[in-house]
Amino acid sequence: MLFHFAKNIAFTKLVKCDDRQREYNFRKLPSADSNLFHVDVSDDRGNRIIFKMQKEANGQWTMIDQTLPQWVKNAEPQLHEVIEEGILSQQD
Numbered sequence: 001m002l003f004h005f006a007k008n009i010a011f012t013k014l015v016k017c018d019d020r021q022r023e024y025n026f027r028k029l030p031s032a033d034s035n036l037f038h039v040d041v042s043d044d045r046g047n048r049i050i051f052k053m054q055k056e057a058n059g060q061w062t063m064i065d066q067t068l069p070q071w072v073k074n075a076e077p078q079l080h081e082v083i084e085e086g087i088l089s090q091q092d
Contacts, residue, residue: 006030011086017075026086037083053079
């Protein structure tokens with residue numbers, strides 16, 4: 001009998017954007033597409049904003065949902081870097 005184990009990748013990072021530091025949670029499900037991350041962050045009222053980021057053909061991580069608040073959209077370049085760092089740190 002052959003078993004296949006996929007590593008679950010999940011991490012949390014503080015990201016500063018628009019003069020605010022916020023905690024972003026990243027999670028990649030083992031059964032999901034390898035180029036897809038689930039991301040969530042709290043707004044000023046404590047509500048969770050949940051969205052997905054997908055890796056494009058050019059290697060850039062971009063947000064799939066475009067109905068997000070502007071401060072979340074502004075953080076996209078920083079979130080790309082955080083995901084790349086998180087993937088590298090999980091491979092050890």
